Amino acid sequence: MSYDKDAIAQIITGQWDQVVTRCNSYQIRILHAIKSCRTAALGGELYQCDKCHSTHVCYNSCGNRHCPRCQNTERLRWIEERQAQYLPTKYYHVVFTIPHELNQLCLTHQRIMYAALFKSAWNTLHGFGWNHKYLGAQIGVTIFLHTLGSDMGCHPHIHCIVPGGGVTLNNKWRQAKGNGKYLFPVEQLAKVFRQKYVEAIQKAGVELSLKISKAIYKQPWNVYAKPAFGSKEILIKYLARYTYKTAITHHRISAFDKNKVSFYYTDYRHRNQIKVMTLKSWEFIRRYTMHILPKGFIRIRHYGILHSSWKTKLFPHAKTEKKNFRTIWEHKGMTLDQCPSCKKGKLIFLEIINPTRGPPSSKSYDNQNSN
Numbered sequence: 001m002s003y004d005k006d007a008i009a010q011i012i013t014g015q016w017d018q019v020v021t022r023c024n025s026y027q028i029r030i031l032h033a034i035k036s037c038r039t040a041a042l043g044g045e046l047y048q049c050d051k052c053h054s055t056h057v058c059y060n061s062c063g064n065r066h067c068p069r070c071q072n073t074e075r076l077r078w079i080e081e082r083q084a085q086y087l088p089t090k091y092y093h094v095v096f097t098i099p100h101e102l103n104q105l106c107l108t109h110q111r112i113m114y115a116a117l118f119k120s121a122w123n124t125l126h127g128f129g130w131n132h133k134y135l136g137a138q139i140g141v142t143i144f145l146h147t148l149g150s151d152m153g154c155h156p157h158i159h160c161i162v163p164g165g166g167v168t169l170n171n172k173w174r175q176a177k178g179n180g181k182y183l184f185p186v187e188q189l190a191k192v193f194r195q196k197y198v199e200a201i202q203k204a205g206v207e208l209s210l211k212i213s214k215a216i217y218k219q220p221w222n223v224y225a226k227p228a229f230g231s232k233e234i235l236i237k238y239l240a241r242y243t244y245k246t247a248i249t250h251h252r253i254s255a256f257d258k259n260k261v262s263f264y265y266t267d268y269r270h271r272n273q274i275k276v277m278t279l280k281s282w283e284f285i286r287r288y289t290m291h292i293l294p295k296g297f298i299r300i301r302h303y304g305i306l307h308s309s310w311k312t313k314l315f316p317h318a319k320t321e322k323k324n325f326r327t328i329w330e331h332k333g334m335t336l337d338q339c340p341s342c343k344k345g346k347l348i349f350l351e352i353i354n355p356t357r358g359p360p361s362s363k364s365y366d367n368q369n370s371n
Contacts, residue, residue, distance in 0.1 A: 007256060008253070008288075011261055011281060011284060012031050015281050018285065027292055030066050031289070033064040037067050038060070039059055040355075043355035044059035045352055048348050049347055050345050051346075052341055052344075056339070066246055066247070066291075075244040082142075083236060090164040090180045091164065092161075092164055092226070093159065093161060093162075093227075094125070094162060095158065095222075096121045096124075096222075097156075097157040097223070099216050099219060100155070101213075111297060112201070114145055116197055116200035117158050120196035120197040121160060122141060122304075123196050124196055126303070128184040134176070134177060139163065139166040139304050140162070140302070140304035141303045142300070143160050144242060145158060145299040147290070148291050150266040152288065152290075153290075161235070164183060167305055183228075186225050189225070198212060244300075247290075260278055262277065262279075
């Protein structure tokens with residue numbers, strides 16, 4: 001099946017009158033960047049093949065972290081760093097979810113509610129790690145924030161990747177108990193997480209804490225612990241799928257026009273069936289903006305022995321230099337300067353195309369990915 005790589009940009013463009021009147025300035029800037037990504041609006045570079053002499057334009061990327069087309073390089077760079085910092089032990093996957101009754105608070109107080117998710121998840125796992133009944137050592141956790149469900153609705157939850165062991169006070173490695181079947185008891189994790197999350201909200205302000213009813217506090221909170229990853233390859237494959245994840249990518253959009261958008265989603269209530277959901281175009285944009293994070297908010301964080309302060313101790317031979325996008329993609333087998341027309345020639349740089357100017361009208365061009 002073929003996909004329209006510009007689908008989301010076209011949907012945003014088709015609803016732009018609604019965007020500028022119904023979104024805040026921060027959301028407008030982000031949506032403008034996404035719809036302008038890899039177009040003449042951002043400028044680019046003009047190249048010519050040294051064999052067939054055809055000309056090609058590589059338009060600039062917007063680079064916004066919410067853009068579904070701009071995260072591949074950063075994702076691959078991040079995964080390479082994780083490979084170099086892999087501990088030879090089993091890794092566990094723990095998911096913390098808050099009740100859906102708190103969704104509206106998350107939308108109106110994103111920074112506070114999401115920061116509390118990180119803090120309470122880490123404090124919960126940190127406490128269980130130092131508990132000698134389970135481990136008795138300093139653990140490490142990589143935490144990802146996801147704010148959406150498969151239908152693009154509000155569904156804030158935290159994914160935690162936890163190595164199955166830790167460093168004791170004597171600087172020795174201690175393996176987790178459970179023989180790889182489990183890390184910590186899920187029911188106990190849920191109770192402690194609930195308590196710590198409510199405490200974090202209470203510290204944030206009286207107004208927020210009053211809106212969290214006793215009924216929400218008393219009901220069970222969901223903590224899901226998946227089995228340990230079987231190998232380094234499986235772990236990296238998982239990270240490749242979930243790191244730098246945006247609200248939706250063009251692969252999931254099955255059809256769209258000015259009035260409606262249809263996309264694939266997973267119905268978890270009916271045996272994980274893949275279904276198609278159709279929304280009005282503005283509703284699609286509205287759901288998309290719900291997952292725009294506050295400015296500067298970090299959605300992937302490392303704690304404990306996976307924090308940067310521990311890297312030189314645990315991974316003294318890990319390379320620290322940051323690879324550029326050319327090195328990363330060439331390592332993946334791509335030839336970035338190959339002519340897309342004749343497949344034989346090499347693209348030679350001619351000139352920089354300034355933003356909004358676009359390519360010369362007298363020349364043929366091919367809109368290529370420049371990042």
